[in-house]
Amino acid sequence: MARAVARSSRVFSAGRRSSPYTLILTALLALSMVLLMLLSLGILSLPINSDNAPKSHPHRSVYESTKEGIGERGKQWTEILSWEPRSFIYHNFLSKEECEYLIKLAEPHMAKSTVVDSATGKSKDSRVRTSSGMFLSRGRDKTIQAIEKRIADFTFIPVEHGEGLQVLHYEVGQKYEPHYDYFLDEFNTKNGGQRIATLLMYLSDVEEGGETVFPSAKFNSSSLPWYNELSECGKKGLSVKPKMGDALLFWSMKPDATLDPSSLHGGCPVIKGNKWSSTKWMHINEYKV
Numbered sequence: 262m263a264r265a266v267a268r269s270s271r272v273f274s275a276g277r278r279s280s281p282y283t284l285i286l287t288a289l290l291a292l293s294m295v296l297l298m299l300l301s302l303g304i305l306s307l308p309i310n311s312d313n314a315p316k317s318h319p320h321r322s323v324y325e326s327t328k329e330g331i332g333e334r335g336k337q338w339t340e341i342l343s344w345e346p347r348s349f350i351y352h353n354f355l356s357k358e359e360c361e362y363l364i365k366l367a368e369p370h371m372a373k374s375t376v377v378d379s380a381t382g383k384s385k386d387s388r389v390r391t392s393s394g395m396f397l398s399r400g401r402d403k404t405i406q407a408i409e410k411r412i413a414d415f416t417f418i419p420v421e422h423g424e425g426l427q428v429l430h431y432e433v434g435q436k437y438e439p440h441y442d443y444f445l446d447e448f449n450t451k452n453g454g455q456r457i458a459t460l461l462m463y464l465s466d467v468e469e470g471g472e473t474v475f476p477s478a479k480f481n482s483s484s485l486p487w488y489n490e491l492s493e494c495g496k497k498g499l500s501v502k503p504k505m506g507d508a509l510l511f512w513s514m515k516p517d518a519t520l521d522p523s524s525l526h527g528g529c530p531v532i533k534g535n536k537w538s539s540t541k542w543m544h545i546n547e548y549k550v
């Protein structure tokens with residue numbers, strides 16, 4: 262018994278002679294407890310770095326990006342443009358290198374743009390559309406595959422529902438009059454069904470003009486910060502000024518699967534500079550290529 266008492270008093274006295282490490286650990290533990298108490302009572306708050314969050318527009322939000330494709334993309338964020346039509350701008354969707362890559366691939370093969378004849382479903386020349394363009398077949402190389410995968414991720418529409426990318430070039434005076442991307446004939450909906458949405462990627466800035474305009478949108482551009490920079494054509498509706506790397510997504514169909522006439526859109530004439538863009542049309546079903 263006496264031996265047991267002696268041992269326990271030895272243990273006790275060893276505890277009192279704590280090492281400096283034990284003291285530091287105890288102090289840190291006590292400090293953490295105090296901090297946790299202050300945090301839980303709301304007396305203290307942790308600083309949140311909001312440098313990446315755009316500040317000037319209530320609808321803007323940051324969108325996480327993936328690291329595929331070529332080049333470095335600038336700060337990614339999504340802007341809600343309007344609900345009628347349902348349209349969004351994905352800022353810095355493409356890198357400068359990706360824009361240049363698409364132009365380089367397409368440039369040697371550009372031909373006068375055509376429109377689809379709704380009676381026959383065939384392409385025909387038209388004064389409605391005066392740009393030049395060419396199609397890059399779906400999945401043709403690793404960079405195109407990465408861009409098409411990104412489009413699918415951002416739109417939630419599978420890659421297989423998309424047509425090949427169309428690259429467009431507008432010189433001064435060239436334009437695309439307002440039109441719908443959806444079809445009103447049976448012929449053009451045989452493959453993939455109706456076109457549900459369009460992603461328009463701007464591959465270059467345009468010095469003046471060349472805006473994408475929605476003349477039937479529920480509100481026009483007069484309340485937007487860039488209104489004074491718009492051409493006369495751009496002021497006739499809700500407009501987006503082309504900016505290299507940005508992408509405009511708009512829906513030709515409403516969530517109830519009816520056609521949306523407010524998706525009427527066109528490319529304003531370029532007044533100064535050149536406009537390069539790339540369009541991805543997406544269908545409700547798989548589009549066979």
Ligand SMILES: O=C(O)CCC(=O)C(=O)O
Nearest residue numbers: 437472473527528538540
């Ligand atoms: O170039 C534009 O801004 C419009 C292009 C367009 O309407 C289209 O490709 O369907």
